[in-house]
Amino acid sequence: MAKTEITAEFGEKIGRAFGKYLGKSKKVVLGRDNRPKAEIVKEAVKKGLVGAGIKVEDLGILASPELSFHLVRLKAVGGIMITGSHLPIEYLGIVPMLEDGSGVFGKVGEEITKRFYE
DSSP: OTTOOOOHHHHHHHHHHHHHHHOTTOEEEEEEOSOTTHHHHHHHHHHHHHHTTOEEEEEEEOOHHHHHHHHHHTTOSEEEEEEOTTSOTTOOEEEEEETTSOBOOHHHHHHHHHHHTO
16 A cells, blocks of 8 residues: 555545454554644544444554553554654654554554455
């Protein structure tokens, strides 16, 4: 999904796919940086997660390492950070994290991608 424009529709689909992967009634933490579109995308991701039956704890604006910390502290099964990290202000990404604060890759990434396209 590289070089895909991050829109509200895209964010909702990612949220729903991640939520379906994790399973209903699980808790996910959600955070964002202060980029112009981050709030809109965060709300769309939240909508997708809730649509998949996920309980969302919105932590607002914070740094990615803080989201990882709170993910573990709050005993959530996953987290999503909306950020462009070190890139110019016009870039934005959706970064899912697993229960231990690690990133999504490999077979887990493939499973989430499969659900994205269902």
